[in-house]
Amino acid sequence: MKKWRLDFRIWHWVHAAVVLGLLGTVFLRKTFLSWRTNSELLSQKLAEMDLTVTVEQAKALATTIRAPMWEWHILLGYALAALLVWRILLFFTDSGKRNYQNLKEETLHKKVVKLGYIVIYGILVFMAVSGLILHFHEALGLTEEGAHTLKELHELVYNAVLIFVPLHIIGVVIVENREEKGIISEMVHGGEK
Numbered sequence: 071m072k073k074w075r076l077d078f079r080i081w082h083w084v085h086a087a088v089v090l091g092l093l094g095t096v097f098l099r100k101t102f103l104s105w106r107t108n109s110e111l112l113s114q115k116l117a118e119m120d121l122t123v124t125v126e127q128a129k130a131l132a133t134t135i136r137a138p139m140w141e142w143h144i145l146l147g148y149a150l151a152a153l154l155v156w157r158i159l160l161f162f163t164d165s166g167k168r169n170y171q172n173l174k175e176e177t178l179h180k181k182v183v184k185l186g187y188i189v190i191y192g193i194l195v196f197m198a199v200s201g202l203i204l205h206f207h208e209a210l211g212l213t214e215e216g217a218h219t220l221k222e223l224h225e226l227v228y229n230a231v232l233i234f235v236p237l238h239i240i241g242v243v244i245v246e247n248r249e250e251k252g253i254i255s256e257m258v259h260g261g262e263k
């Protein structure tokens with residue numbers, strides 16, 4: 071029997087791609103497609119062409135340029151929500167449970183790693199639920215003030231995802247080179263139990 075069933079491996083890699091994609095959209099929003107930077111650039115360029123725009127108009131232009139990219143945040147967001155439901159179903163399989171059984175026999179380091187997975191699952195559920203509420207806040211009857219507070223929380227908790235992802239990748243690469251040779255390839259071919 072395989073350590074990681076095929077569906078679990080597919081789940082892990084699709085989920086990894088979706089989370090990295092979500093982080094990518096945030097990176098673009100905060101850098102190359104930042105409305106603050108781009109509205110200033112647009113105002114300057116338009117002024118050179120003898121066209122004056124107000125700060126509000128420049129902001130509208132910059133957010134219009136950003137919009138098609140940000141649609142990916144929402145699309146990947148739906149995918150994340152679906153993947154989390156899939157992860158709950160996987161909990162009923164041996165692969166889905168394997169990291170969370172016989173914890174007493176594990177070293178302190180492993181206990182911390184596994185607790186870390188539970189924490190990140192909780193964080194991702196929060197990101198998915200808060201993101202969906204933000205996207206549908208008008209239909210849900212949430213006030214603009216309420217949506218603003220929720221957005222600040224969504225943005226604050228995002229930092230935890232930003233910290234987990236590199237730590238996780240660096241962590242598995244380190245143990246792959248030390249005491250757990252094959253840990254990464256097992257997530258590719260499934261490994262033996």
Ligand code: HEM
Nearest residue numbers: 082085086087089090169187190235238239242253254257
């Ligand atoms: C792209 C590079 C990545 C590599 C090489 C990688 C590799 C691995 C490996 C080898 C495991 C099994 C570790 C173990 O049994 O303790 C694992 C588990 C896990 N990975 Fe990744 N991963 C990557 C990206 C990600 C990303 C971006 C996420 C997103 C949050 C993620 C989330 C998880 C989670 C939650 C588990 C625990 C699975 C469980 O519930 O048992 N991984 N990863």
Ligand code: HEM
Nearest residue numbers: 089092096144147148150197198201202204205225228231
């Ligand atoms: C790993 C998961 C996620 C991360 C790391 C993340 C990160 C972020 C960040 C940092 C922001 C604030 C961007 C800014 O104002 O500069 C944001 C906004 C937002 N996110 Fe997410 N998010 C995630 C999941 C989701 C999901 C699942 C959805 C729902 C489909 C979603 C929908 C939104 C919406 C609607 C906004 C507000 C955009 C606006 O005000 O124009 N997010 N997200």
